[in-house]
Amino acid sequence: MRRPVRNLGTAVMVLVVLLLANLTYLQVVRAGALRNDPHNSRTLLEEYSRQRGQIIAAGGVVLARSDPSNDAFRYQRKYPGGAMYQAVTGYYSSVYGATGIERAQNGILSGDDDSLLGDQLSDLLTGRDPRGGNVYLSLVPAVQKAAWDGLTANGYTGAVVAIKPQTGAILAMATTPSYDPSPLASHSEAVQRRQSAIINSSVPSPRTNRAIGAVYPPGSTFKLVVSGAALQHGYNPQSRVTGASRITLPGGGSMSNFENETCGDGDGSDVTLTTALAFSCNTAFAEVGMSIGAQAIKNQGAALGIDPDGTNVGLDVVGSRMGDMPDAAAVAQSSIGQRDVALTPLQDAVIAATIADHGTRMHPYLVQRTTRPDLSVIDSTEPVVDQQDAMPAAVADQVRDMMIESEKETPGAGQIADLVIASKTGTAEHGTDPKNTPPHAWYVAFAPAEDPQVAVAVLVENGGNGALDATGGKVAAPIGRSVIAAALSAGS
Amino acid sequence: MRRPAARTGRAAEFWLLVFAALIVSSALVIVELNQSRELTWTLAAYGGGYLLALAFAHVLVRMFAPYADPVLLPLVALLNGLGLVMIYRLDLAAAGKAAAAGQQAPTAQAPAQLLWTGVALLCFLVVLVVVRDHTRLAEYPYTLLLVGLAFLAVPALLPARYSEVNGAQIWIKVPGLFSIQPAEFAKIALIVFAAAFLVSKQRVLTSAGKKVFGLVLPRARDLGPLLLALLICLGVLVRGKDLGTSLLIFGVMLAMIYLATGRVSWLIIGLLGFAAGAYLAYRLFGHVRVRVDIWLHPFADPQNTGYQLVQSLFGLGTGGIFGTGLGAGRPDIVPFASTDFISAALGEELGLVGLTAILLCYLLLGGRGMRAAMSVRDQFGSLLAGGLAFTLVFQMFIVVGGVTRLIPLTGLTTPFLSYGGSSLLANYIILALLVRISDSSRRPAAAAPRPAEDEAPLTDAPTAVVPVARGVDR
Numbered sequence: 001m002r003r004p005v006r007n008l009g010t011a012v013m014v015l016v017v018l019l020l021a022n023l024t025y026l027q028v029v030r031a032g033a034l035r036n037d038p039h040n041s042r043t044l045l046e047e048y049s050r051q052r053g054q055i056i057a058a059g060g061v062v063l064a065r066s067d068p069s070n071d072a073f074r075y076q077r078k079y080p081g082g083a084m085y086q087a088v089t090g091y092y093s094s095v096y097g098a099t100g101i102e103r104a105q106n107g108i109l110s111g112d113d114d115s116l117l118g119d120q121l122s123d124l125l126t127g128r129d130p131r132g133g134n135v136y137l138s139l140v141p142a143v144q145k146a147a148w149d150g151l152t153a154n155g156y157t158g159a160v161v162a163i164k165p166q167t168g169a170i171l172a173m174a175t176t177p178s179y180d181p182s183p184l185a186s187h188s189e190a191v192q193r194r195q196s197a198i199i200n201s202s203v204p205s206p207r208t209n210r211a212i213g214a215v216y217p218p219g220s221t222f223k224l225v226v227s228g229a230a231l232q233h234g235y236n237p238q239s240r241v242t243g244a245s246r247i248t249l250p251g252g253g254s255m256s257n258f259e260n261e262t263c264g265d266g267d268g269s270d271v272t273l274t275t276a277l278a279f280s281c282n283t284a285f286a287e288v289g290m291s292i293g294a295q296a297i298k299n300q301g302a303a304l305g306i307d308p309d310g311t312n313v314g315l316d317v318v319g320s321r322m323g324d325m326p327d328a329a330a331v332a333q334s335s336i337g338q339r340d341v342a343l344t345p346l347q348d349a350v351i352a353a354t355i356a357d358h359g360t361r362m363h364p365y366l367v368q369r370t371t372r373p374d375l376s377v378i379d380s381t382e383p384v385v386d387q388q389d390a391m392p393a394a395v396a397d398q399v400r401d402m403m404i405e406s407e408k409e410t411p412g413a414g415q416i417a418d419l420v421i422a423s424k425t426g427t428a429e430h431g432t433d434p435k436n437t438p439p440h441a442w443y444v445a446f447a448p449a450e451d452p453q454v455a456v457a458v459l460v461e462n463g464g465n466g467a468l469d470a471t472g473g474k475v476a477a478p479i480g481r482s483v484i485a486a487a488l489s490a491g492s
Numbered sequence: 493m494r495r496p497a498a499r500t501g502r503a504a505e506f507w508l509l510v511f512a513a514l515i516v517s518s519a520l521v522i523v524e525l526n527q528s529r530e531l532t533w534t535l536a537a538y539g540g541g542y543l544l545a546l547a548f549a550h551v552l553v554r555m556f557a558p559y560a561d562p563v564l565l566p567l568v569a570l571l572n573g574l575g576l577v578m579i580y581r582l583d584l585a586a587a588g589k590a591a592a593a594g595q596q597a598p599t600a601q602a603p604a605q606l607l608w609t610g611v612a613l614l615c616f617l618v619v620l621v622v623v624r625d626h627t628r629l630a631e632y633p634y635t636l637l638l639v640g641l642a643f644l645a646v647p648a649l650l651p652a653r654y655s656e657v658n659g660a661q662i663w664i665k666v667p668g669l670f671s672i673q674p675a676e677f678a679k680i681a682l683i684v685f686a687a688a689f690l691v692s693k694q695r696v697l698t699s700a701g702k703k704v705f706g707l708v709l710p711r712a713r714d715l716g717p718l719l720l721a722l723l724i725c726l727g728v729l730v731r732g733k734d735l736g737t738s739l740l741i742f743g744v745m746l747a748m749i750y751l752a753t754g755r756v757s758w759l760i761i762g763l764l765g766f767a768a769g770a771y772l773a774y775r776l777f778g779h780v781r782v783r784v785d786i787w788l789h790p791f792a793d794p795q796n797t798g799y800q801l802v803q804s805l806f807g808l809g810t811g812g813i814f815g816t817g818l819g820a821g822r823p824d825i826v827p828f829a830s831t832d833f834i835s836a837a838l839g840e841e842l843g844l845v846g847l848t849a850i851l852l853c854y855l856l857l858g859g860r861g862m863r864a865a866m867s868v869r870d871q872f873g874s875l876l877a878g879g880l881a882f883t884l885v886f887q888m889f890i891v892v893g894g895v896t897r898l899i900p901l902t903g904l905t906t907p908f909l910s911y912g913g914s915s916l917l918a919n920y921i922i923l924a925l926l927v928r929i930s931d932s933s934r935r936p937a938a939a940a941p942r943p944a945e946d947e948a949p950l951t952d953a954p955t956a957v958v959p960v961a962r963g964v965d966r
Contacts, residue, residue, distance in 0.1 A: 002866050004754045005878050008747055009862040012882065015889045016855045020848055022898040026808045027844040034809020039794045039802065042810045042822045070591055 053132030091181035146486035150479030159210035168362030215342035219428030222337030289335025314366030349457035356452035359391035414481030425472030438463035443476035454487035505562035516573030526819030557931035575909035585824035619924035640681030643674035648731035676918035736904035815843025
C-alpha cells in the first residue's frame with residue numbers, strides 16, 4: 001500500500017499548501033485593509049499604547065511624557081506641564097483625539113513619521129514596539145511661568161506671548177483660563193468625559209488659545225504700525241501733529257483722546273509725533289493716518305505680518321486683519337487700532353519683535369528641534385526671515401526711541417531699575433456698547449531697548465477685573481514687565 | 493540485504509530536541525522582554541521543568557524505541573513548547589486586563605498546561621512501555637470500537653450541565669475536579685479499530701463490483717464500514733453539535749479506507765456522501781447554517797455573530813508578514829485565543845513567517861508519519877500510522893482553515909499547541925504510537941531478510957489488488 005500512502009502524503013501537502021496560500025492572501029494582500037478596518041481595535045490600541053515621545057521645554061523640562069502602565073494601553077500619557085502649558089502641548093485623548101503639539105507633531109511623537117523609518121524597520125525586524133521621537137519646544141519655563149502667573153494671579157482672562165526678536169523663537173505662550181489636560185488622556189473613558197464636560201461648561205471657554213486662536217482690536221498698540229508708516233511718508237519723530245482733545249472726522253463723526261484730555265497735558269496746541277505716541281493721543285494718530293492714507297497703513301501692517309490667512313508657528317495661528325478702511329473716517333478709526341482692525345496677541349508680539357530687530361521680521365516658531373528615540377536630531381529649526389525690511393532699520397530705531405518715551409509715561413507696577421524698556425500700551429474698546437464695556441488691556445514691549453533680548457505682547461480681556469477705567473498701562477504692563485524680567489534673568 | 497549496524501538516530505533526536513528547546517526558550521524570553529517584565533527564576537524553573545521532561549522522554553525513547561524516527565519527538569516538543577509560551581503570554585494579557593479593570597486575575601492556564609504536558613509525557617511513556625509491539629493492538633478491534641463509540645456517546649447522553657461547554661455538548665464534566673473531551677480519545681480508538689477492521693476485510697473490500705466510467709465501484713454490501721463512519725459522524729454532529737469532530741472522524745475514516753483499498757472510487761463515493769450529508773446538515777440544522785453564513789459573510793455582523801472570526805482575521809492581518817513580535821500584539825482580543833484560535837494568536841505575533849514555520853512542522857510531522865506507514869513491515873501498522881499521521885495534519889487543517897476562513901469555522905483544538913488536557917493527552921498517545929511504529933519500521937530485521945527497500949515505480953504498482961509487497965501474512 002505504498003502508493004495510496006504516497007498519495008495521501010501528497011494530499012496532506014496540498015492541505016498545508018492551501019492553508020499557506022490563504023494565509024499569504026490574508027497576511028500580505030489583505031493585511032492593509034484588515035489592519036485599517038474601522039472595527040479593528042488593534043490599530044487604535046496600538047497607537048494609544050506606544051511609547052509616545054516626550055514634549056520638552058528649554059532646559060529639558062518635560063511637559064508631556066508616556067509612563068509604562070499596567071493595562072491594555074501599555075503607556076499612560078502624562079502632562080507634568082499641566083494647565084500652564086496646555087495651550088501648547090494640547091492633549092492626546094482616545095475619545096477626543098489630539099490637539100496642540102500632540103496633534104501637530106503626531107508623526108514624530110507616535111513614531112509614524114517617515115523620518116523615523118529606519119527605526120520602524122529595525123523595530124519591525126526585532127519585533128520591538130515602535131517608539132516615538134521627542135519634540136523640543138522653544139518655550140523657556142521661567143518665562144512661561146512669569147506669563148502664566150501674571151495672568152492667573154489676578155484671575156485674568158487673556159494671553160501672553162514672548163518672542164526672541166533675532167530668531168523668532170517663542171519663549172512663552174500662555175493663555176487663560178486653561179485646564180489640566182491629563183484627565184483627557186486618562187485610560188478611563190468616564191474620567192475623560194467628566195473633564196470634557198467641565199471644560200465645556202466653563203465660561204469663558206478654556207478651549208480657546210487666546211494667544212493664537214482669537215483676535216482682538218489692538219487699540220493704541222496699532223499706533224506702532226501707523227508710526228512706522230508715517231516715518232516712511234514724510235514724518236519724523238519731531239513732526240508736529242495736533243494736540244487737540246477732540247477732532248471732527250470727515251462725514252460728521254468725532255474722535256477724542258482718552259478721557260478727553262489734550263495731548264501730553266498741554267494746552268491743546270501741536271505736539272511732536274513722539275509725544276503723541278508717548279501719550280497715545282488718538283486725535284493726532286487719526287490725522288496722521290488720514291494724511292498718509294489707507295494704503296500706506298495696510299502696506300506697513302502687511303510687512304509686519306498682519307495676514308488674514310494666518311500663519312503657522314508650529315501650531316496654526318488664525319489670521320489677523322486691518323479691514324478695508326473704505327473712507328477717511330474709517331482710516332482715522334483704524335489708525336488707533338479700532339473699527340475692523342483685529343490682531344492675535346502673537347501678531348502684536350511679532351510687531352514689537354520686528355521693531356526690536358531693527359525692522360527684520362523673523363518667523364516665530366515653537367518647535368526648536370525633533371529627535372529620534374535615541375535623541376539623535378531629526379530636524380533642528382533654523383531661524384527664518386519672513387521679511388527683510390519690514391521697516392527700514394532707521395525707521396525701526398526711531399519707533400523704538402518713541403517707544404522708550406512711551407514707557408516712561410506708562411503707569412503700573414514692575415519697572416526694573418537700570419533697564420530701558422521700549423513699549424506701547426493699548427486700551428481697546430469693543431463690543432456693541434463700547435463705552436459701558438470694560439476695554440481690552442494691551443501692552444507690547446521689548447527690552448533692553450538698545451540690545452533687545454525679548455519682545456512681549458500681553459492681552460487682558462475686558463480690563464481684567466471688569467473695571468471700565470482699566471488701561472493697558474495699569475493692567476497689562478505689570479505682567480509684561482515681569483515676563484521681560486524673567487526672560488532677562490533666564491538669559492535667553 | 494541486511495543493513496549493517498543501522499543508525500538509531502538517537503543523537504540526531506537529541507540535538508533536534510536541544511534546537512527545539514532553544515527556540516522555545518528564546519520565545520519565552522522575547523515574551524518577557526516585550527511585556528517589559530523581569531526575567532525571573534520562577535520562569536527559569538518552568539523552562540527547566542519542561543526541558544527536564546523532554547530529557548526524560550528522550551532517555552526512555554532510547555531505552556524502549558531506540559530505532560524510532562528522530563524527528564517526531566523534537567517536532568512535537570517544539571509545537572508543544574510554542575503553545576505553552578503563547579498560553580503563558582495570553583495569561584499575562586488576561587492578568588493585565590483584569591488588573592486594569594480592578595478585578596481578580598483569572599486562573600492562569602499556563603501552569604495547568606505545563607502540568608498536562610507532564611501527564612501527557614507520562615502517557616506517552618506508558619504507551620511506549622506497554623505497547624512493545626503495535627500489532628498487538630489489532631487483537632482487540634471490537635473492544636476498541638465499543639470504547640470509541642462509548643466515548644463519543646457519553647457526553648451526548650449526559651445531561652447538558654455535565655457535558656455542555658459553549659454550546660457544544662462534547663464534554664464529560666466532573667464538577668470541581670476536571671472535565672475531559674472524550675472525542676479526542678475516541679478518535680484514537682476508532683482509528684485503531686478501523687486499521688484492524690480494514691486489514692481483516694481487505695480482500696472483501698477490494699473485490700471488484702461494477703465498472704462505471706472507468707471507475708471500479710465497490711459492491712453495495714461492502715459500503716458498510718463507510719456508512720458506519722458516516723452515521724457516527726452524523727450522530728456526533730446532531731447530538732453534540734460538534735462539527736469539527738464529525739468532519740475529522742469522517743475524513744480520517746475515508747482516508748484509511750482509501751489507504752486500505754487504493755481505490756479512488758471509494759474516495760469519490762465518500763466525498764459524494766459527504767457533500768450530501770453536508771447539504772442535509774445545512775438544511776436541517778440551524779447551528780450548521782449559522783457557521784456557514786459566518787464563513788461566507790463574516791463582516792455582515794462583525795460585533796456579534798462574526799466577532800470571533802473577524803477578530804481572528806484582524807489579528808492575522810495586523811500581524812502581517814513578520815508579526816508584531818511575541819508579546820507585542822493583541823492576540824487576547826480574539827475569544828478563545830488559547831484554544832481554538834491559538835493559530836490566529838501565533839499568526840498575529842509571529843506573522844506569516846512564523847505561522848508558516850509552524851504549519852511546516854505539521855507537514856513534517858505528517859510526512860514522517862507517512863514515511864513510517866510506507867516502510868513498516870505489517871499492513872496494520874502501515875494503516876495505523878497513515879491514519880494517525882493524517883489525523884494530526886487534518887485536525888490542524890480543520891482548525892487553522894476555520895480560523896483563517898478557508899473553510900467554515902468548527903471547534904477543534906490544534907494538536908499540541910492548544911490549551912487543553914484531553915487534547916494534549918490524546919495527541920501524545922498518537923505520537924507514542926507513531927514512535928512505536930517508526931521504531932519497528934526502522935529496526936533492522938533480525939529474522940528473515942526483507943525485500944529490497946527500493947520503491948517500485950508507480951506504474952509497476954498493481955491497481956486491482958492493494959500493493960502489499962511484504963508482511964501480509966504475519
